[in-house]
Amino acid sequence: MARLVYFLVFILGLVMIMNITGYQDQKIDSTKFDFKKLAEKNTAKAEEIKKLMAPKKKVVVVKQVEVQGPLVELTTDQLKKGAALYQKCIACHGKRGEGKRGQKAPAIGGQHNWYLNTQITNMQSGTRVNKVMMTYIRKFSAEDIADVSEYISKLPYMGRK
Numbered sequence: 833m834a835r836l837v838y839f840l841v842f843i844l845g846l847v848m849i850m851n852i853t854g855y856q857d858q859k860i861d862s863t864k865f866d867f868k869k870l871a872e873k874n875t876a877k878a879e880e881i882k883k884l885m886a887p888k889k890k891v892v893v894v895k896q897v898e899v900q901g902p903l904v905e906l907t908t909d910q911l912k913k914g915a916a917l918y919q920k921c922i923a924c925h926g927k928r929g930e931g932k933r934g935q936k937a938p939a940i941g942g943q944h945n946w947y948l949n950t951q952i953t954n955m956q957s958g959t960r961v962n963k964v965m966m967t968y969i970r971k972f973s974a975e976d977i978a979d980v981s982e983y984i985s986k987l988p989y990m991g992r993k
């Protein structure tokens with residue numbers, strides 16, 4: 833048992849000596865100890881810590897609620913009637929009059945009032961042939977055509993689809 837203890841002490845001593853002999857590899861920093869620099873470093877750190885510890889500002893998230901009003905302000909009787917008549921046209925020409933490729937229906941929203949009026953009148957009389965639309969405009973009076981044309985011309989033009 834004693835031998836084992838001697839042996840262990842011997843090994844321990846060996847390890848210590850080996851450690852001490854390694855001192856030559858240790859880097860020696862001969863620069864002067866800069867208290868100023870250290871102080872600056874620490875104050876900077878302290879400030880950083882202060883910032884981190886400061887109570888967080890409450891972030892108020894203001895949700896932007898999109899007001900979904902009517903596309904066209906229905907300020908006149910004509911526009912009101914026109915909007916009602918246009919309901920049947922939405923299936924093909926779209927809510928904004930942007931048109932629908934699948935229906936081969938062109939964009940008409942924001943088009944000139946007088947042009948729309950002429951086209952619908954011509955379609956009704958057969959001067960311009962448009963079979964698909966005939967069922968929708970057959971019973972239109974001249975006033976109806978004027979009303980719906982007025983409404984369509986006021987639609988915000990949003991580009992084709």
Ligand code: HEC
Binds near residue numbers: 918922936948969
């Ligand atoms: C079934 C689908 C359909 C419906 C519903 C429809 N349209 Fe059309 N519309 C078309 C198509 C297709 C054309 C293109 C016709 C052509 O090529 O000449 C067209 C063309 C037009 C044009 C001519 C556009 C231009 O640039 O020359 C006007 C104006 C128009 N529609 C207005 C209306 C109005 C107003 C209504 C509702 C009362 C309506 N349409 C309902 C399919 C439709």
